[in-house]
Amino acid sequence: MIKVRKTEYKPAPVRETLIQMKDISELMIDLAYSAALFHNKELAEEVMELEAKVDDLVYLLNMNLMLAARDRRDAETLAGVAKIGSLTNAISDAAADIASLVLHDIEVHSAVREVFQRAEEHLGRVVVSDGSFICGKTVDDLDLASEVGVDIIAIRRGQVWHINPDKELIMPGDILVARGTEEGLEHLLAAAKGEAENFE
Amino acid sequence: MSKADMEHWRRVTSDLVKLKNTSEMMIDLAYSAVLLNSRYLAEEVQLLEEQMDQLHIDFQCRALSRTVEKVDPRDLLGIIRMGNVTERIADAAAEIAEVVLRGIEPHPILQMVIQDAEETVERVTVSGDSPVAGKTIKEAALADETGMWVLVIRRDNKWIRPRPDTVLMAGDVVIASGYSEGEEDFKRLLTGKISEEEE
Numbered sequence: 001m002i003k004v005r006k007t008e009y010k011p012a013p014v015r016e017t018l019i020q021m022k023d024i025s026e027l028m029i030d031l032a033y034s035a036a037l038f039h040n041k042e043l044a045e046e047v048m049e050l051e052a053k054v055d056d057l058v059y060l061l062n063m064n065l066m067l068a069a070r071d072r073r074d075a076e077t078l079a080g081v082a083k084i085g086s087l088t089n090a091i092s093d094a095a096a097d098i099a100s101l102v103l104h105d106i107e108v109h110s111a112v113r114e115v116f117q118r119a120e121e122h123l124g125r126v127v128v129s130d131g132s133f134i135c136g137k138t139v140d141d142l143d144l145a146s147e148v149g150v151d152i153i154a155i156r157r158g159q160v161w162h163i164n165p166d167k168e169l170i171m172p173g174d175i176l177v178a179r180g181t182e183e184g185l186e187h188l189l190a191a192a193k194g195e196a197e198n199f200e
Numbered sequence: 201m202s203k204a205d206m207e208h209w210r211r212v213t214s215d216l217v218k219l220k221n222t223s224e225m226m227i228d229l230a231y232s233a234v235l236l237n238s239r240y241l242a243e244e245v246q247l248l249e250e251q252m253d254q255l256h257i258d259f260q261c262r263a264l265s266r267t268v269e270k271v272d273p274r275d276l277l278g279i280i281r282m283g284n285v286t287e288r289i290a291d292a293a294a295e296i297a298e299v300v301l302r303g304i305e306p307h308p309i310l311q312m313v314i315q316d317a318e319e320t321v322e323r324v325t326v327s328g329d330s331p332v333a334g335k336t337i338k339e340a341a342l343a344d345e346t347g348m349w350v351l352v353i354r355r356d357n358k359w360i361r362p363r364p365d366t367v368l369m370a371g372d373v374v375i376a377s378g379y380s381e382g383e384e385d386f387k388r389l390l391t392g393k394i395s396e397e398e399e
């Protein structure tokens with residue numbers, strides 16, 4: 001039997017939870033298309049991790065919504081919020097389906113991939129090693145967009161995701177998800193591995 | 201690969217990119233419609249959904265149409281599934297917009313993006329008399345002049361994401377959000393009832 005973790009109630013602000021779900025599902029879409037177009041299983045696995053997270057969050061959202069309803073009017077308006085929560089979950093499920101194609105080794109036709117790769121920005125996944133000069137700096141500090149033409153769109157630290165990070169300190173072991181040109185991503189990769197002293 | 205096949209795949213991909221971009225724009229606009237409680241934005245999402253259905257059919261027909269080379273079904277399956285996913289995302293976005301169109305007031309629990317200031321969404325058609333017609337968004341300096349940010353532009357049956365170099369044309373339907381003080385200035389500027397110099 002497949003074990004599914006129990007989602008326990010904890011108080012969580014509805015608005016933040018919903019926005020968190022929205023941010024995660026949008027990140028999942030980005031990651032999933034990239035996983036398919038570059039046939040990248042690591043990216044696909046990140047999507048699956050995030051999918052499990054959204055599944056948890058939708059339970060948490062609904063629990064908090066139920067406790068927030070006090071009267072008829074509340075029930076009417078909160079039903080709409082619950083609906084948006086479940087639709088956000090549906091979007092993340094769709095992204096997970098693209099990722100599962102990759103994990104099932106169904107490849108996108110190479111001609112399509114070539115055209116896509118020329119048109120779309122690349123997405124990369126980079127592990128930060130101990131000696132890298134980017135450790136201890138914030139995403140803002142690094143100013144990657146102007147330095148190398150890359151944006152860090154998420155940081156994963158163990159099970160914790162920081163989406164659209166700016167003031168977040170980069171630490172050894174962090175997994176960075178970045179978007180940008182192929183060349184820019186190579187610069188970032190070299191920096192994260194500790195193979196470069198700067199972005200020159 | 202033959203030239204005809206290359207051309208075939210180029211078109212299939214361009215259809216897929218269109219589906220992907222349309223579905224992403226729909227999500228964007230749908231959440232904005234919720235957060236700003238805007239019927240205008242919700243209606244645009246519904247219009248996009250109609251277009252999306254047609255795009256999806258066109259894409260599937262094209263992808264499944266015969267090519268000269270022999271194609272591994274698994275290769276085709278990948279892109280057909282990706283097309284399906286864009287369609288599902290678009291459906292979800294349309295349903296999110298529908299929550300707004302049902303006219304239920306947002307619960308205070310959602311007290312939205314900007315709490316203290318009144319934020320509003322406007323939809324205005326650019327008139328031929330407007331001083332901004334023919335100018336880029338950057339030249340028109342709409343945000344500086346009116347405090348309103350363009351969210352999306354509808355031109356005929358195309359939805360355009362605003363970029364600094366996007367040219368505003370007479371007949372464009374411009375949807376923008378901002379503080380309610382800027383609303384009247386914005387309408388006057390786009391309908392041409394006031395010249396930019398007088399601003």
